[in-house]
Amino acid sequence: MPEPQAASPRTPDATRRSERSRRAIYDAALALVTEVGYARTTVEGIASRAGVGKQTIYRWWPSKSAVLLDAYLDLAGQAAAEAQDGQDGAEAAGLPDTGDLAADLRAVLRATVDELNDPRFEAPTRALTAEGVVDGELGARFVERLLEPQLQLYVDRLTAAREAGQVRDGVDPRVAVELLVGPLTHRWLLRTRPLTHAYADELVEYALHGIAPRQAVEGA
Amino acid sequence: MPEPQAASPRTPDATRRSERSRRAIYDAALALVTEVGYARTTVEGIASRAGVGKQTIYRWWPSKSAVLLDAYLDLAGQAAAEAQDGQDGAEAAGLPDTGDLAADLRAVLRATVDELNDPRFEAPTRALTAEGVVDGELGARFVERLLEPQLQLYVDRLTAAREAGQVRDGVDPRVAVELLVGPLTHRWLLRTRPLTHAYADELVEYALHGIAPRQAVEGA
Numbered sequence: 001m002p003e004p005q006a007a008s009p010r011t012p013d014a015t016r017r018s019e020r021s022r023r024a025i026y027d028a029a030l031a032l033v034t035e036v037g038y039a040r041t042t043v044e045g046i047a048s049r050a051g052v053g054k055q056t057i058y059r060w061w062p063s064k065s066a067v068l069l070d071a072y073l074d075l076a077g078q079a080a081a082e083a084q085d086g087q088d089g090a091e092a093a094g095l096p097d098t099g100d101l102a103a104d105l106r107a108v109l110r111a112t113v114d115e116l117n118d119p120r121f122e123a124p125t126r127a128l129t130a131e132g133v134v135d136g137e138l139g140a141r142f143v144e145r146l147l148e149p150q151l152q153l154y155v156d157r158l159t160a161a162r163e164a165g166q167v168r169d170g171v172d173p174r175v176a177v178e179l180l181v182g183p184l185t186h187r188w189l190l191r192t193r194p195l196t197h198a199y200a201d202e203l204v205e206y207a208l209h210g211i212a213p214r215q216a217v218e219g220a
Numbered sequence: 221m222p223e224p225q226a227a228s229p230r231t232p233d234a235t236r237r238s239e240r241s242r243r244a245i246y247d248a249a250l251a252l253v254t255e256v257g258y259a260r261t262t263v264e265g266i267a268s269r270a271g272v273g274k275q276t277i278y279r280w281w282p283s284k285s286a287v288l289l290d291a292y293l294d295l296a297g298q299a300a301a302e303a304q305d306g307q308d309g310a311e312a313a314g315l316p317d318t319g320d321l322a323a324d325l326r327a328v329l330r331a332t333v334d335e336l337n338d339p340r341f342e343a344p345t346r347a348l349t350a351e352g353v354v355d356g357e358l359g360a361r362f363v364e365r366l367l368e369p370q371l372q373l374y375v376d377r378l379t380a381a382r383e384a385g386q387v388r389d390g391v392d393p394r395v396a397v398e399l400l401v402g403p404l405t406h407r408w409l410l411r412t413r414p415l416t417h418a419y420a421d422e423l424v425e426y427a428l429h430g431i432a433p434r435q436a437v438e439g440a
Contacts (some may be wrong), residue, residue, distance in 0.1 A: 039259045126354050133350040133409050168433045175422050176431045182403030189353050190363055202395050210430030211396045213388050
């Protein structure tokens, strides 16, 4: 059993009740944003659906966007935990590193494709991303708390690959990661084409080896 | 002077009045979506701001999203026309083709960076893109009428480059274009990092030559 927040001065019963309320609030927030969109989701609506008082929400979060962001981070954390069940425990914190960069990137991008295609994640991810596109402050928090930590895992893996001679000297891993994540996100957000494992594999191939002829370096 | 719609049976005066109304409606639609967002923009609000009756709008467009999409396409058309002023007329319809693929792609991506950073385009582009992310039907029309025709220009240029031996045989130009446009859009929409000419140049370099060592083909 996971230990409840150790620093809390509450009794075990109060802690359990808090945890139940928090879970109900997260579930209600994600369900609402999925059903009616960000603009029409309200703290009142979340409270009512979760069966708690509005003041319970305001005691823990300053605003609708703060609840939604925490609810979404909680969901993303669940997804990460599920993904780790299929991995060795030792690699849980980062991207896989089998020594084969292409294979590792294919595995990660395929898992991302599966997550983006999962209805549980798709609607809330779309709702929050769309709001971040027009609301710079929410977008910045979304990027800082969720996106950049994810991108950093790629940066770490690509940095290790560069040290192992599998990424060219002089390549900036923070730019390189966008070559993988950018097209995937673009295709998913704008729904231009189906998001498939085959596409994930193609992206890895193109990003690693480029689209120019490989002997271009000799002709340059 | 551009000729008004030649097929119209109207008198010249009526055509001029229609054209003035259409322009006022487009301007009002873009101003409103920029100021209050997509959800709170209404046909009534557009009509009132444009100084026309609601029925004038409904005579020409079936819905708010249809007006906004046309207004946005008109704006994008103006941007394209402005960009062409700096180009040879003969190349106006497609991407530049000087024979140097890297230079041509850098020029196009730099121009895209400038457009995305231009406040006239930024707010309405964000508003419509965000709405398309959550509203699949609007998103599909946005992609069909605006995005895919733009991507096709890249596909044509990359196909010509493949025929000229500057793109590897077997590379799918429709996937390759996403390696350029995807990261740019990702960075802009999510505001992860500044969108600069230097970034555009880096993307072209990485997309053409990949991030793996160039001699990787010999070791494979």
